[in-house]
Amino acid sequence: MKTLLTNIQELLQIRKTNIQKVSGAEMAILPTIKNAYLLIEDEIIKDFGPMENLPDFQYDKKINCQGRTVLPTWCDSHTHIVYAGSREQEFVDRINGLSYEEIANRGGGILNSAKKLNETSEDEIYNQSKLRLEEVMQQGTGAVEIKSGYGLSVEGELKMLRVIKKLKENYPIAIKATFLGAHAFPTEYKENHAGYIDVIINEMLPKITEEKLADYIDAFLETGYFSVEETERIMEAGLKYGLRSKIHVNQFTAINGIEACVKYNALSVDHLEIVTEEDIEALKNSETMPVALPTCSFFISIPYTPARKMLDAGLPLALATDFNPGTTPSGNMNLVVATACIKMKMTPEEAINGATINGAYAMGLSETHGSITVGKKANLIITKQIASFYQLPYAFGSNLIQDVIINGVII
Ligand SMILES: N=CN[C@@H](CCC(=O)O)C(=O)O
Ligand SMILES: [Zn+2]
Numbered sequence: 001m002k003t004l005l006t007n008i009q010e011l012l013q014i015r016k017t018n019i020q021k022v023s024g025a026e027m028a029i030l031p032t033i034k035n036a037y038l039l040i041e042d043e044i045i046k047d048f049g050p051m052e053n054l055p056d057f058q059y060d061k062k063i064n065c066q067g068r069t070v071l072p073t074w075c076d077s078h079t080h081i082v083y084a085g086s087r088e089q090e091f092v093d094r095i096n097g098l099s100y101e102e103i104a105n106r107g108g109g110i111l112n113s114a115k116k117l118n119e120t121s122e123d124e125i126y127n128q129s130k131l132r133l134e135e136v137m138q139q140g141t142g143a144v145e146i147k148s149g150y151g152l153s154v155e156g157e158l159k160m161l162r163v164i165k166k167l168k169e170n171y172p173i174a175i176k177a178t179f180l181g182a183h184a185f186p187t188e189y190k191e192n193h194a195g196y197i198d199v200i201i202n203e204m205l206p207k208i209t210e211e212k213l214a215d216y217i218d219a220f221l222e223t224g225y226f227s228v229e230e231t232e233r234i235m236e237a238g239l240k241y242g243l244r245s246k247i248h249v250n251q252f253t254a255i256n257g258i259e260a261c262v263k264y265n266a267l268s269v270d271h272l273e274i275v276t277e278e279d280i281e282a283l284k285n286s287e288t289m290p291v292a293l294p295t296c297s298f299f300i301s302i303p304y305t306p307a308r309k310m311l312d313a314g315l316p317l318a319l320a321t322d323f324n325p326g327t328t329p330s331g332n333m334n335l336v337v338a339t340a341c342i343k344m345k346m347t348p349e350e351a352i353n354g355a356t357i358n359g360a361y362a363m364g365l366s367e368t369h370g371s372i373t374v375g376k377k378a379n380l381i382i383t384k385q386i387a388s389f390y391q392l393p394y395a396f397g398s399n400l401i402q403d404v405i406i407n408g409v410i411i
Contacts, residue, residue: 024314073142074333075359080324142379149180161213182219318358338396
């Protein structure tokens with residue numbers, strides 16, 4: 001099956017060779033072709049170029065993209081899409097003055113979602129989660145990472161990861177699964193951290209890897225959650241089972257966690273609302289991708305990741321949603337890109353790089369996703385008629401997506 005897209009007003013994020021990520025000043029450059037064509041063969045990008053060079057292709061279907069921009073689908077490298085129920089009461093509690101920490105200390109937060117998850121059947125969790133996945137696909141996401149972490153028990157974590165596996169099997173979108181047993185300490189282990197970490201390492205990890213349920217391992221490295229030393233135990237155990245880490249870190253406090261993550265060659269460090277000079281130094285010349293979650297900052301009113309400071313230091317930055325019931329009940333990457341521009345002072349070029357090519361890197365999907373490159377998956381957003389791609393973050397409340405193509409098929 002061959003599909004030809006013609007008269008594309010502007011084709012964004014074209015990369016002739018497969019580069020892995022963009023860093024620092026490179027992030028300001030978003031290569032494009034104006035008045036372009038693109039040929040899809042089955043699920044792959046076969047060719048693209050300026051309309052004046054359009055070869056005499058045979059094709060089965062033609063889409064005239066007059067006035068429309070085409071770009072790769074979003075790569076959302078950090079979500080908690082699989083969960084049970086919702087937490088809008090905590091949202092109202094925060095409006096009334098309670099902080100995220102105060103709510104968590106009253107048994108809300110992650111433990112609230114864990115209780116709901118353990119009381120809900122696997123089928124019901126699947127049915128709730130698939131609706132969220134379908135929604136984000138329509139919003140232009142073509143690759144997504146999904147974490148466990150609301151089970152906090154052997155059965156609960158396995159249940160979540162089996163739901164993620166089923167989503168992988170049933171949907172065309174690329175999904176990476178991350179095991180986040182170290183998301184919080186269950187109440188019964190509040191005074192016995194080492195005991196819970198033993199459960200993670202000796203009971204959960206062997207079962208999860210035996211069933212091949214996870215691609216990565218995560219921990220919430222934060223004051224009041226997992227310490228640097230506790231997270232190091234988790235990262236070390238993950239590596240023994242072949243799981244590289246992607247770590248929640250520096251959301252509320254900076255406690256030298258990033259340095260530890262880099263030491264363990266984490267694929268990504270995520271959140272980074274509080275970043276010190278030492279953290280930036282640790283990330284320089286590393287293979288660890290920093291990931292910002294601007295709609296989390298927006299929703300719970302915490303600082304935004306200091307993108308300018310990080311880019312000026314030459315670092316790369318990826319953008320993701322953090323879609324979860326507590327701190328970010330939204331998986332809309334369009335809003336993430338807009339918020340990064342409006343609140344973090346990233347340019348549209350930088351934000352789109354962060355949400356595509358760097359997001360793919362943060363999921364280990366650089367070979368297949370994140371750019372318009374011959375041989376990569378034909379995962380494309382076709383916009384409505386827009387004056388320029390700057391309108392994507394500018395008109396932040398509008399849905400500017402006309403069609404989403406995943407693996408060569410309009411969904
Ligand atoms: N910070 C840790 N985990 C999630 C929130 C979890 C929750 O509140 O349910 C996050 O990334 O923001
Ligand atoms: Zn998260």
